[in-house]
Amino acid sequence: MPDLNSTRFPVNVDAALRDAGWQPGRWDIKLAEEWADALRGHVSAGGHRHSVFPAVVEAWAEFGGLRVTAPGHGRQIAPATVRFDPLAGLHLARTLGDLGRALDTELAPLGEEGEDDGQRAVLAMDAEGRVYSIDHTGDWYLGRDIDTALATLITGTQPTRLVAGP
Numbered sequence: 001m002p003d004l005n006s007t008r009f010p011v012n013v014d015a016a017l018r019d020a021g022w023q024p025g026r027w028d029i030k031l032a033e034e035w036a037d038a039l040r041g042h043v044s045a046g047g048h049r050h051s052v053f054p055a056v057v058e059a060w061a062e063f064g065g066l067r068v069t070a071p072g073h074g075r076q077i078a079p080a081t082v083r084f085d086p087l088a089g090l091h092l093a094r095t096l097g098d099l100g101r102a103l104d105t106e107l108a109p110l111g112e113e114g115e116d117d118g119q120r121a122v123l124a125m126d127a128e129g130r131v132y133s134i135d136h137t138g139d140w141y142l143g144r145d146i147d148t149a150l151a152t153l154i155t156g157t158q159p160t161r162l163v164a165g166p
Helices: 011-021 030-043 056-064 087-102 147-153
Strands: 109-112 119-126 131-135 138-145
Touching: 011 131, 011 147, 030 087, 030 131, 056 109, 056 119, 087 109, 087 119, 087 131, 109 131, 109 147, 131 147
Parallel strands: none
Antiparallel strands: 109 119, 119 131, 131 138
């Protein structure tokens, strides 16, 4: 029997998600499929295309359309506002493709983090479910899965910067 007092996420992350409209069992596969079709159909001027795979479609179905705002101060850095809309990365097929090749995986846009003041980063997920943030300062590893990435972003935990190889 499940423990009704425990949550999938840390308490403050769970609260932020619920305030944004998330609840256990949330699943909007129709929206996720619309996004998948839009991304598959987009070709950049240079001929680059987006990757779409099960892990990211599942994340879109569960969290798609949510705008999550962190309650309070961050642990090490300011917590991020997260918006789940992969179309925020529509025009970054080449960027995501290049980073995916460097990481030996495929990347798909997940949404964005940041406020409406122009300081935004694109969130991306790889085929294994790992989550990254790409902004003007570099590329960042947020966690091994969406749950870990959300905890990193919402609690203001310093993410790991990706560095180029030798």
